[in-house]
Amino acid sequence: MDFNRRAFIGTAAALGATLAAPHVRADGHGRPRVVVVGGGAGGATAARYIAKDSEGAIDVTLIEPTRKYYTCFFSNLALGGFWDMEDLAHSYGKLAADNGINVLHDWAVGVDRDAKTVSTAGGHVLPYDKLVLSPGIDFVEGAVPGWDVSAQNAMPHAYKAGSQTELLKAQVLAMPEGGVFAMVAPPNPYRCPPGPYERVSMVAHMLREVNPTAKILIADPKETFSKQGLFEQGWGLAYPGMIERVGPDFGGENVEVDPAAMTVSIDGDVQQVDVCNVIPAMQAGKIAHDAGVTDGRWAPVRGTDLASRMDEDVYVLGDAAAQGDMPKSGYSANSQAKVVANAVRGALTDARVFPARYSNTCWSLIDDENGVKVGATYEGTEEKIAKVDGFVSQTDETPQTRAETFRESLGWYAAITADMFGATS
Numbered sequence: 001m002d003f004n005r006r007a008f009i010g011t012a013a014a015l016g017a018t019l020a021a022p023h024v025r026a027d028g029h030g031r032p033r034v035v036v037v038g039g040g041a042g043g044a045t046a047a048r049y050i051a052k053d054s055e056g057a058i059d060v061t062l063i064e065p066t067r068k069y070y071t072c073f074f075s076n077l078a079l080g081g082f083w084d085m086e087d088l089a090h091s092y093g094k095l096a097a098d099n100g101i102n103v104l105h106d107w108a109v110g111v112d113r114d115a116k117t118v119s120t121a122g123g124h125v126l127p128y129d130k131l132v133l134s135p136g137i138d139f140v141e142g143a144v145p146g147w148d149v150s151a152q153n154a155m156p157h158a159y160k161a162g163s164q165t166e167l168l169k170a171q172v173l174a175m176p177e178g179g180v181f182a183m184v185a186p187p188n189p190y191r192c193p194p195g196p197y198e199r200v201s202m203v204a205h206m207l208r209e210v211n212p213t214a215k216i217l218i219a220d221p222k223e224t225f226s227k228q229g230l231f232e233q234g235w236g237l238a239y240p241g242m243i244e245r246v247g248p249d250f251g252g253e254n255v256e257v258d259p260a261a262m263t264v265s266i267d268g269d270v271q272q273v274d275v276c277n278v279i280p281a282m283q284a285g286k287i288a289h290d291a292g293v294t295d296g297r298w299a300p301v302r303g304t305d306l307a308s309r310m311d312e313d314v315y316v317l318g319d320a321a322a323q324g325d326m327p328k329s330g331y332s333a334n335s336q337a338k339v340v341a342n343a344v345r346g347a348l349t350d351a352r353v354f355p356a357r358y359s360n361t362c363w364s365l366i367d368d369e370n371g372v373k374v375g376a377t378y379e380g381t382e383e384k385i386a387k388v389d390g391f392v393s394q395t396d397e398t399p400q401t402r403a404e405t406f407r408e409s410l411g412w413y414a415a416i417t418a419d420m421f422g423a424t425s
C-alpha cells in the first residue's frame with residue numbers, strides 16, 4: 001500500500017469515514033491524476049494544496065527542472081546587500097515527504113491535450129485528468145534590439161532568480177568608481193510591476209556604500225510605473241543625484257544595446273555603460289504556448305477558477321495567465337493556486353467549491369528600514385479576476401510606519417514560502 005492511500009484511509013477512519021471515497025476514473029486507473037508543470041510560486045502551492053486537502057485522494061505529480069528554487073521575490077534584497085542568495089533558496093523535499101507529491105525533476109516538453117498526457121525531456125509520458133500549468137515567464141525574442149539570451153552574461157536580466165542575480169550583483173560590485181549602471185525597463189504587462197524600481201533602489205543602496213559617485217540610468221518605455229511617487233520621493237531623499245530615468249517622451253522606448261561594446265543607445269544617443277540590466281518584454285513560459293493554450297503572449301483563463309479558455313481540463317495560473325486585474329506577482333500566483341486547487345478537487349472528488357476570492361500585496365524596499373506596499377483584493381467573475389478594493393503606502397508616512405511595513409514584508413516572506421514549499425526550506 002502506498003503512502004497516499006495509507007494516509008487517506010487513516011484520516012477517513014479517524015473522521016468516522018465521513019469523507020467521500022476518491023473517485024475512480026472511468027478508464028479504471030484508480031485515483032484521479034493531476035500533473036502540475038512548474039514548481040515556482042504558483043505550481044508548488046497548487047500541487048501542495050491539491051495533495052494536502054485531498055488527503056491522498058488525488059495523485060499529484062509536480063514537474064520542475066531545478067532542485068532548488070530561488071525566489072525572484074526579495075532577490076533585489078540580495079542585490080542591495082540585505083540578504084544572501086541562500087536566503088532565497090527553497091527545495092522540494094517537504095512536498096514529497098509531507099504531502100506525498102511525486103516531484104519529478106525534469107522539463108515538460110510537450111502536452112497532448114487529446115490524449116491528456118505530458119511528455120518530458122527525460123522521456124516520461126504522464127497521463128492526467130487535470131493539468132495545471134504555472135511555468136512563469138519567458139522573454140519575447142527581439143524585444144530589445146541587440147539583446148537575446150546568448151547575451152545574458154554580458155547584460156543580465158536577473159528576472160529569473162539564481163545565477164543571474166549573483167552575476168548582476170558581481171557586476172555591480174566590480175563597477176569602476178563613478179561608473180554607470182543602466183537598466184532597460186520592460187513594457188507592460190510584466191512580472192512584478194514594482195520589481196525594476198525596487199531593483200534600482202537596491203542597486204543605489206549598494207552603490208552608495210561602495211561607489212557613491214556612480215550613476216544609474218533607466219531607459220523606460222512606460223509613461224508611468226508602479227508606486228512611482230513613492231520611489232521617486234525615496235530616491236531623491238536617499239540617493240540624491242544618482243538616478244536618472246528616461247521615459248518614452250525622451251526616447252525611453254527606442255532603445256538598442258550592444259553587449260560586445262557595452263553600449264546603450266537611447267533614441268540614437270549612444271552611451272558607454274559599465275553594467276546593463278536588460279529586462280525585455282515578457283510572455284507566458286514556452287510550455288503554455290506549446291500546449292496551445294495561449295492567445296498571443298499570455299494564456300487566457302476564466303476569472304472564477306483559472307481554467308483555460310481553450311480547454312476545461314487545463315488550468316493556467318501565475319505570471320503565464322491573462323486573468324484580468326491582478327499584477328503578476330508571487331503573492332498573486334499563490335492566491336490563484338489555492339482557487340485552482342479548490343476547483344480541481346471539486347472536479348475530481350466531492351470537495352465543496354467556494355466562490356473565488358484573491359488577494360495580493362507587493363512590498364518594496366527603498367532604503368534601510370524604508371518599506372512600502374501596494375495591494376488589493378479581487379473576486380472571480382466569468383469575464384476576469386476583478387479588483388474589489390486596494391491600498392497603497394503614502395508619501396507622508398513616518399519612518400516608524402516604513403519600518404513596520406518592512407518588518408511586515410519579512411513576515412510575509414517567511415509565511416508564504418512555507419505555504420508554497422512546506423514548513424522549512
Ligand SMILES: Cc1cc2nc3c(=O)[nH]c(=O)nc-3n(C[C@H](O)[C@H](O)[C@H](O)COP(=O)(O)OP(=O)(O)OC[C@H]3O[C@@H](n4cnc5c(N)ncnc54)[C@H](O)[C@@H]3O)c2cc1C
Pocket residue numbers: 037038039040041042043063064065066069071072073074075076106107108109134135136137158159160191192195196199285286287317318319320328329330331332333361362363364
Ligand atoms: C526582481 C523581482 C522581484 C519580485 N518581487 C516580488 C515581490 O516582492 N512579491 C511578489 O509577490 N512577487 C514578486 N516578484 C514576482 C514573482 O517572482 C513572480 O510573479 C512569481 O514567481 C510567479 O510565479 P509563477 O509560478 O507564475 O512562476 P515562477 O515562480 O517563475 O515558477 C515557474 C517555474 O516553472 C518552471 N518551468 C518553466 N517551464 C517549465 C517546463 N517546461 N517544465 C517544467 N517546469 C518548468 C521554472 O523552472 C520555474 O521554477 C518579483 C519578481 C522579480 C523578478
